[in-house]
Amino acid sequence: MSDVMSLKGNVKGKLGLDVFKEGEEFHIEINPAKRDDPRLLACVRICPAGLYSLGEQGEIVLSTDGCLECGTCKILCGDEVLSWKYPQGATGVQFRFG
Numbered sequence: 485m486s487d488v489m490s491l492k493g494n495v496k497g498k499l500g501l502d503v504f505k506e507g508e509e510f511h512i513e514i515n516p517a518k519r520d521d522p523r524l525l526a527c528v529r530i531c532p533a534g535l536y537s538l539g540e541q542g543e544i545v546l547s548t549d550g551c552l553e554c555g556t557c558k559i560l561c562g563d564e565v566l567s568w569k570y571p572q573g574a575t576g577v578q579f580r581f582g
């Protein structure tokens with residue numbers, strides 16, 4: 485196994501330690517009018533939790549379950565593409581180190 489693949493396995497294992505509690509509403513939503521914006525495609529590669537993926541029709545699929553609240557997708561896409569806000573209190577990510 486290459487060093488990169490080994491590192492990727494370690495990251496997935498560490499992400500599995502975190503807990504994410506979904507709130508009553510999604511804290512990140514894609515603007516329907518911007519679904520074909522190329523910045524969303526970049527999110528597939530840059531989201532550290534791997535929450536953006538390509539659907540069967542090539543559309544961008546977002547699952548907010550497991551979001552690290554890092555804001556990377558917000559910075560990349562801007563407010564015109566994504567509606568992004570922190571989850572309500574007592575919801576969202578709980579980091580577990582170790």
Ligand code: SF4
Pocket residue numbers: 512530531532533534535550551552553554555556557558
């Ligand atoms: S805030 Fe970070 S972890 Fe959450 S969806 Fe955006 S890039 Fe992924």
